[in-house]
Amino acid sequence: MITRLEIATKPDHPDARGEALARRMRSFLSLNPASIRSADVYHIDARLDEGEAERILRELTDPVLQHGSLTRLDHGPFDVAVRVGYKPGVTDPVGKSARVAVEDTLGRSLEADATVFTSTLFLIEGLDRTEAERAARELIGNPVIQTLSIKTRDEFLGAPPDMTVPRVQDHGVPAVKRIDLSGSDEELLRISRDGLLALTLEEMQAIRDHFLGAAEHAGRRELGLDGRPTDVELECLAQTWSEHCKHKIFNASIAYHDEHGSVQHVASLFKDYIKKATHEVDAAVTASEGNSWLVSVFHDNAGVVTFDDDDHLVYKVETHNSPSALDPYGGAITGIVGVNRDPFGTGRGADLIANVWGYCFASPFFARELPEGLLHPRRIRDGVHQGVIDGGNQSGVPYGRGFEVFDHRFVGKPLVFCGTVGALPVSIPGPEGKPMPGEEKAAHPGDLIVMTGGRIGADGIHGATFSSAALDESAPVQAVQIGDPITQKRMFDFLLEARELGLYRSITDNGAGGLSSSVGEMAESSNGAILDLAKAPLKYAGLAPWEILVSEAQERMTLAVPPQHAEALLELAARREVEATVVGTFQGDGVFHVTHGDETVAYIPMEFLHGGDPDLDLTARWSAPSFVEPAEGTDDDALGDTLLAMLSRLNLCSGEVKARHYDHEVKALSMVKPFVGVQSDVPAEATVSLLRHPADLSAEGAWRGFVLSEGIQPFYSDIDTHAMAVAVVDEALRKQLCAGARPDRIAMLDNFCWPDPVQSEGTPDGEYKLAQLVRACRGLFEATTAYGTPLISGKDSMKNDSTKGGVKISVPPTLLVSAIGQIDDARRAVTLDPKSPGDVVLLIGETRDETGGSEYLRYLGERDGVEHALGEPGPYVGNKVPRLDPGTAHQLYGAVAGLFADGLVRSAATPARGGLGMALARCALAGRLGLDLDLPASATGGLSPDTMLFSESCGRFVLTCAPDQVDTITERLSGFACHRIGTVDSEPRLAVAFDGRRTIELTLEALERAFKQTLEAV
Amino acid sequence: MTPADFSQLSTEEQAARRKDVRVLILTGLGLNCEAETDAAFRLCGARTEQVHLLDLLDGKQNVRLADFSVLAFIGGFAFGDHLGAGSVFANKIRFRLYDQLIEFIEGGGLALGICNGFQTMTRLGLLPGFDGDYRTPQATLAPNDRLGYRDAWIELGFDADSPCLWTRGLERMPLPTRHGEGKFMTADDEVMQRLIANRQIAARYIDADGQPTQDWPQNPNGSPHAIAGVCDPTGRLFGLMPHPDAYLYAFHHPHWMRRDDAAQQPMEGEGLRIFQNGVDAAAMR
Incomplete structure (x- = not known):
């Protein structure tokens, strides 16, 4: 009725x-x-x-x-x-x-x-x-x-009101199919393609060979199976082996051809660069400090480092690009509530403390012809923001960082980064009643498999394999889920109680690949599991067994529950009105065994499930690109107007209107908020939060905090991804130092979002894109080892291309580096707003002629009306990308960090995108104070004023200090570039002279208008 | 006991009395400000207990409202604000806990509702609570004039002549607002006039000159008469949209770092004063 x-x-x-x-x-x-x-x-x-x-x-x-x-x-x-x-x-x-x-x-x-x-x-x-x-x-x-x-x-x-309802029709449970893989290679590929499996020919062959060989396996025969895989088995392998879950490209063996024709072999990007960097940093720290501050890196759902006696710090950043392209709101809300489950599924469960978000979009004012089938960037932007706003706010998790980057190449696929910081108790009650280290987790044979939270539906089927393919017209509607933060919040509340009672031994989230991945991964520690899909609670009847296994329906966690605690756990769930169901048992027999009621629907040896995928051999070929340089820069008398125009650019202007819709204060732990300054309207270089409420405000360590920052510069990738990777690590690190973070407790996460780097008909430049990936990994290795900033977690998304409407558009190779640092006393944190008139402004670090990939060149290109095709970089790219020797920079940073530790710095900013000009404008605005500046020849080193202002050279800081501290600071930085460039005063304007010649004078009012007008009403 | 009497007590005696104040913090179902509300009451010397609403409803966990002297309706997104902020949560209480709740109030209990909690109290009819009628909803918190949730600090001005126990002695206070439905609307003008006449509008959004304002962003939601917080005629029940639980420490204020001596300043935030008033009022009973 x-x-x-x-x-x-x-x-x-x-x-x-x-x-x-x-x-x-x-x-x-x-x-x-x-x-x-x-x-x-x-x-x-x-x-x-x-x-x-x-x-x-x-x-x-x-x-x-x-x-x-x-x-x-x-x-x-x-x-x-x-x-x-x-x-x-x-x-x-x-x-x-x-x-x-x-x-x-x-x-x-x-x-x-x-x-x-x-x-x-x-x-x-x-x-x-x-x-x-x-x-x-x-x-x-x-x-x-x-x-x-x-x-x-x-x-x-x-007509009378419409009384129909969108109830899913029940057509009965589809039978399990046997898939015949005995046909030709073309046939194998067809099966993979038609089934949206995203398996390669080599992988299909490996599967065929395995099952043919297993045909005579006694266990398999007795269960009524034969030499053909079931659809459940094939789907399960496709999920487990997907690029999304397996990171095949990062584990591939690569022959890298450099521009001189010599070949270098990379056994695995992940092992040779990412893991190795962390290992080297850790070894050095352990050698000098006696112990490591890394608790759990790479193998769990998020990275874990030490923080204080009670808690470890947990951090993970994910992407949710493809779903957000199809349904921006649903894709993005799923992105944020999905990444919440990562820290929650780390160790035996971390409390969620803060979120971060960052998006790469095409301009909301996009006015070119939009390829058929793509949503307008403004719509994507609005939907993505609203999704993450609702997801974060309704979950009661404040955001600590947020950014937007705009380039027309994100029109095909937006990049949607979502991350979460957690607090993992150092000690959590174990199932035997004794406290155990919070990061320890392992399903034992005999433990029950419990699924809790939401129910399973057809939503999110093929998410993992779908995100491992380019976006084209065949994208399935089922691939889109809509997160439900309240269902998840209620599940988390229940699980936190269960955690404190020691009711489970292991926990992980159901994300990509659904139960197939969560149970399959947890079963690695017990070495096997038996799972009954008929027990799993469904949203509606009629799902095929394979759909139940791989559904990515949201808000679900999987637990390993010792049998003696099952009753207590289920009773607690019932009291909290949260669903929890026993769906199987972890076993030690080396098999992932799936049934649907009495029928066995999958029987896969653990060894084959996790180790049977063939290695990938790839070729990378590098040649340095060359771009047109702009014909002319900016005349000195137009420099003020140019600075205003720069401030108004999408990549530099204020995003406050959208950002204020996100809660940044719930939990009452934030101490340096996302927007700072006298009017709280300038983005902070880094934010600072406590991890818990202090029990005693006067106790030692009561105000220990964590610091969040990031670096992202996809534009530099057009010239050289090696320089790009160094620059983003450098940017994230400098922002940390500007807030006063300890230089020896900064951890980093890497998120790669790349266009498909595998050479094929559809990707004729795959070898070049792979070379870009190799170079980025090298840069990342170089910078993180030099700085002593270990990579503790990461993720890659490797198919960020769109072919919708017959137009191929690839994202620029993008690496987001997210840094999480620590500050012993957050009450000594520093922000970028100058504090009082009379203070002195210092420019630290060298400015070089490095406008390649800069916002300034894109401005010049638009000013000059330079045309460039959709999907191509530009309008101007240039060639002189910012480069840095991180080893040298590291020495400077040690000295700079000392200034903060000793309380000598009153404000600090990081020149990055938009260069020095942008940094100075932000400082003046934040403090609502005047800056009277004169850049001496020693600082400019012969650069033209526009290059000096807008070059994006790395390794620089703008600091203010009390006048009586200038000498101390200069002395402590002797041997490094450190220039006194002016003073803070109370005239409400930004005045800049070059070697005594006043070139810019802009009122704060004009700066504010330029900074805010672009996105105010959008 | 009057506030004057209370202030005459020794510090130890005050602390002992505060420690006897038991605060029940209702949690669960999408609420999320339990940690900071708990910290706030604890910092003010009270004893806190977080209780899941479902445990209170099923009555099996031996938790009774009558055992507490303060009830906190905290902030959050109970049921995602679906069907109107606070309404599904309030509905649960109305049908399954109302008698206990009324008994608690009539027995002299205090209640504080912050943001989602204020919405819930209003939806239940606890506020404005004319003539001892705590069951008839006469007001609501409607969507902000500028649609959507927004997090920004505003300035509150308090009515010195309000009977509100929670705002005693307060003049003004900066606090953050974080809501999408905060425009306080009454069923009719008569209700509004009674609120004004009874001085039940204990907190208003004010401008730089200290005057109640209708201008955004100082008044973030377009609330008539700049209403930010309302008490019942006894002054024991108080609800407000801004978050005193987000200003527990001096370092919660957005501009604390502009003081050179920040690390040497008192560490308590101004928002605590609201909680202290409530705890002390309960401690005087």
């Missing part, structure tokens, strides 16, 4: 949601509706008794603000009605909460398959049907996950 409720804001109150949509239509689509009102529609599919519908309506309606009806409300004047609801099977979190409210109101449970479906009705006045259709498609709904119904007033009122 279906009961329909309609609830809307009373006519005499403003309808904020409708008005907001009208505003967006005006600014986004240039449509001008006279008015928009909205209503919530609920379809309750449940048996209700007489009078119950009225009671529900009464309770769901806010008596002060709303009115509701069991039929139709009088919506006043409107021309078109647009209703947007979900497609069958798509997560509907509001419907879930509504069901709770219905049950509470009625004081009874609804039948098990009762469901509340929600949709939203917009009543639009002043648009015709065609316009409304366009608005519905381009702004209101996303056909990938939603259904849209558009009716004129007459059509709408002329």
